[in-house]
Amino acid sequence: MTINEKQDQIIEEFSAFDDWMDKYSFLIELGNELNVLEEQHRTDQNLIDGCQSKVWLHAELKDGKIEIQGDSDAIIVKGIVALLLRVLSGHTPDEILNTELYFIDKIGLKEHLSPTRSNGLVAMVKQIRAYALAFKVKQG
Template sequence: MNQAKINDIQDEIIEEFSIFEDWMDKYAYLIELGNSLEPLDEKYKVELNLIEGCQSRVWLQAECENGIVTFKAESDAVIVKGIIALLIRVLTNHTPDEIINADLYFINKIGLNEHLSPTRSNGLVSMVKQMRFYAMAFKAKNA
């Protein structure tokens, strides 16, 4: 896995979203992506895994095995669940360094940042921040 792989995944996402003309269709696709997210085990739905700064409840679970980080998440809001599904798709199965250094350009390219309410935008920033925080913690632990 490498940085190029992260960008390849982002390019796939940009291409998928370019199919849709209007934002109602893009939201519908986001919801579909969220619904395809594997449900998070109840044991991970704890206060510790809740992301601060999100309007809705988002639980994020991260694990690092053999230097590769995997993320799982769940949200009680359908759009947010779709957003976290995209972030997981881009950032899971990569090294802590790749996650920390990833330029998540797909967010702007698909217009997500422009079409979210301010509170959802803050939530998106919080989700990315939390995923990078986990990556930094794993990197420090394995250093």
């Protein structure tokens, strides 16, 4: 499944909910389903700057694709991490670098987050793109 197909799937899932309390509940549910980030990856190096809560993102290149793991100590943020990983993990550095993440605006996420959470979301996306760029350079 392409990144855009995954984004469209998320937009469709969120469109099933009429109000934001239901969407927040869905986000929390997604966060609860997130695989536990191993303790060895909960390092300062994997901590995202610019997030009000603690967010860790760890990435590895496997068979030319970036596998991303993440976690947060805040339940809604953990759901946002789950969405980002669902869309971007398992893709090549080029796919990640050349994709516009339109699902964030389409599901209304940015406008329903506090400014600090919104900044944190931007910081997470920046970090994932930085991983992609680093792996692309490494691949040559």
